[in-house]
Amino acid sequence: MAKSIDVSDLNIFYGDFLAVEDVTIPIAAKSVTAFIGPSGCGKSTFLRSLNRMHEVIRGARVEGKVLIDGQDLYGADMDPVNVRRMIGMVFQRPNPFPTMSIYDNVLAGQKLNSKRMKKTEADDIVERSLRSAGLWAEVKERLDRPGSGLSGGQQQRLCIARAISVEPEILLMDEPCSALDPISTSVIEDLIHELKSQYTIVIVTHNMQQAARVSDETAFFNLSGVGKPGRLIEHGRTEAIFSNPTDPATEAYIQGRFG
Amino acid sequence: MTSTQAPAPGRASVRRPGDRIFSGLSLSAGVLILVILAGVAIFLTVQGIPGITAHPDEVKSGKSFLPYVWPLVYGTLIAATIAMVIAVPVAIGVALFISHYAPRKLGQSLGYLIDLLAAVPSVVYGLWGIGFLAPHMVPFYAWLDEHLGFLPFFGPASATGRTILTASIVLAVMILPIMTAICREIFLQTPRLHEEAALALGATRWEMARLAIFPYARSGIVSAAMLGLGRALGETLAVAMVLSVGVGTVTANLIGSDNPSTIAANIALGFAEATGKSVNALIASGLVLFVITFLVNFAARSIVDRRKEFSGAN
Numbered sequence: 001m002a003k004s005i006d007v008s009d010l011n012i013f014y015g016d017f018l019a020v021e022d023v024t025i026p027i028a029a030k031s032v033t034a035f036i037g038p039s040g041c042g043k044s045t046f047l048r049s050l051n052r053m054h055e056v057i058r059g060a061r062v063e064g065k066v067l068i069d070g071q072d073l074y075g076a077d078m079d080p081v082n083v084r085r086m087i088g089m090v091f092q093r094p095n096p097f098p099t100m101s102i103y104d105n106v107l108a109g110q111k112l113n114s115k116r117m118k119k120t121e122a123d124d125i126v127e128r129s130l131r132s133a134g135l136w137a138e139v140k141e142r143l144d145r146p147g148s149g150l151s152g153g154q155q156q157r158l159c160i161a162r163a164i165s166v167e168p169e170i171l172l173m174d175e176p177c178s179a180l181d182p183i184s185t186s187v188i189e190d191l192i193h194e195l196k197s198q199y200t201i202v203i204v205t206h207n208m209q210q211a212a213r214v215s216d217e218t219a220f221f222n223l224s225g226v227g228k229p230g231r232l233i234e235h236g237r238t239e240a241i242f243s244n245p246t247d248p249a250t251e252a253y254i255q256g257r258f259g
Numbered sequence: 260m261t262s263t264q265a266p267a268p269g270r271a272s273v274r275r276p277g278d279r280i281f282s283g284l285s286l287s288a289g290v291l292i293l294v295i296l297a298g299v300a301i302f303l304t305v306q307g308i309p310g311i312t313a314h315p316d317e318v319k320s321g322k323s324f325l326p327y328v329w330p331l332v333y334g335t336l337i338a339a340t341i342a343m344v345i346a347v348p349v350a351i352g353v354a355l356f357i358s359h360y361a362p363r364k365l366g367q368s369l370g371y372l373i374d375l376l377a378a379v380p381s382v383v384y385g386l387w388g389i390g391f392l393a394p395h396m397v398p399f400y401a402w403l404d405e406h407l408g409f410l411p412f413f414g415p416a417s418a419t420g421r422t423i424l425t426a427s428i429v430l431a432v433m434i435l436p437i438m439t440a441i442c443r444e445i446f447l448q449t450p451r452l453h454e455e456a457a458l459a460l461g462a463t464r465w466e467m468a469r470l471a472i473f474p475y476a477r478s479g480i481v482s483a484a485m486l487g488l489g490r491a492l493g494e495t496l497a498v499a500m501v502l503s504v505g506v507g508t509v510t511a512n513l514i515g516s517d518n519p520s521t522i523a524a525n526i527a528l529g530f531a532e533a534t535g536k537s538v539n540a541l542i543a544s545g546l547v548l549f550v551i552t553f554l555v556n557f558a559a560r561s562i563v564d565r566r567k568e569f570s571g572a573n
Contacts, residue, residue, distance in 0.1 A: 051459065053455065053458065053459055056454075056455065056458060058363075081461050081462070081463050082461065083461075084458065084459055084460065084461040084462075085460070085461030086461075088459070088460075089459035091452065091455060091456065091459070093452060095450075095452040095453055095455070095456040096456075097453060097456065097457075097470060097471065097474065098453070098474075098475070099474030099475065099477070100474070108457075108460055108470060109460040109461065112460055112461055112462050112466055112470075113461075159456070162456075162460070163459075163460075166460070166461075
């Protein structure tokens with residue numbers, strides 16, 4: 001199920017503005033890759049280019065190649081809608097649909113695929129997704145309640161359940177814990193560890209300890225100045241990046257000397 | 260957290276002048292609305308009761324109140340309903356196009372145009388209804404009569420085109436701008452977070468509208484529809500101009516020359532010549548319109564409130 005990602009020579013533009021320059025990085029299937037770097041260095045933009053969500057902004061475009069198990073993500077025959085069904089995303093702030101119940105939130109993606117489902121089948125998907133997201137025990141008694149009534153950490157896990165209910169190949173997470181308290185954060189981090197066995201996970205984080213705790217690979221992004229494009233400085237095994245970075249900027253960032 | 264503590268007994272809590280002035284202003288505004296509303300209701304009731312109880316011989320129509328007002332209520336409801344059926348989907352569609360589909364420049368100028376439409380006085384719509392729409396609807400009505408004549412709505416067709424259906428279409432055009440403008444503003448307020456949640460699940464633009472925009476905008480759409488409906492129910496001049504003069508009949512035929520009339524149009528046409536109890540009867544019909552409007556608004560609010568906890572406001 002999980003697929004690998006192979007990015008080569010990727011440039012991302014907003015109109016004429018080059019936001020991210022020349023990224024080449026392989027991402028292995030069933031691994032957790034963390035993107036770290038100062039604000040504005042393009043890591044979120046790059047993450048969003050992996051499921052073509054950056055195209056939501058007018059004028060956004062890319063040059064270069066993104067291959068998902070060898071298939072060109074930006075090929076002429078690829079519909080961004082299908083791409084996003086294949087590659088799930090969890091956002092910085094929890095965003096369950098406020099007008100839907102917990103149950104319907106989990107099934108939102110399924111309903112888009114417009115498959116007719118039996119009630120039992122739908123129930124199974126909801127339970128399985130919520131169990132995978134570690135939320136089942138907390139909400140099984142109130143599946144018909146609005147998702148917006150949950151705590152922030154529960155809402156974020158609901159969003160994870162919603163993303164994985166359609167069984168995507170890859171799960172992208174854009175600072176999924178930055179709006180959460182430390183306890184909710186640690187619950188989500190444990191969840192990432194478990195999900196790794198089934199999904200390829202890419203996570204953007206500002207929290208270096210988090211990158212060190214959850215990821216197998218780490219990529220460090222930086223930009224040389226305001227208005228300059230963000231660049232991938234280096235990437236490698238997380239232990240290596242944290243213990244023995246090759247670039248002085250990486251070392252400075254990790255040790256908290258800037259950023 | 261000292262700010263949450265109740266003030267100690269015997270010590271007045273600090274009240275800043277700005278707070279006091281603002282709370283006074285908003286309180287008096289709220290009270291003023293209630294006073295005006297009550298004033299209108301009392302006037303209508305006091306002046307209307309003699310009209311309701313009047314003997315058939317005392318009024319111009321020669322009928323007791325209920326048979327007199329019933330065809331007008333029927334005509335008012337029919338005209339407003341058809342106008343809503345036409346205008347609500349169009350308003351939502353246009354608003355969605357402006358807010359989410361059109362290129363930004365086009366959307367902005369379209370929105371501006373629609374705001375302008377809202378400022379056209381109703382007499383102009385009335386003129387347009389008689390002078391342009393009615394004659395142009397005549398062949399269409401003949402076609403309806405010929406092909407769908409077996410339905411009770413499309414009976415013998417009017418030769419002038421001045422029918423309740425024409426009046427309803429004019430009403431629909433009149434209420435379109437205000438509903439579109441409100442819907443557009445609300446659609447634009449949809450949190451980006453919710454739109455992205457839908458898109459990231461692989462929603463097409465239309466599915467995004469269904470998942471994120473419409474549920475979020477639901478109560479706003481109802482408010483917009485209520486404003487439009489209020490105008491459609493109460494619109495006087497355009498309807499009075501389009502419909503051929505008459506007390507109005509109760510008929511299912513929407514395209515006949517023997518058409519129903521509406522309460523507001525009937526008041527406008529009849530008030531100048533009315534005397535004695537006839538005036539009271541007209542005012543009583545106004546009271547009926549007031550009650551209808553009130554009930555419809557009440558029903559709409561309760562529909563919105565029923566799913567309040569899912570509204571996204573919490």
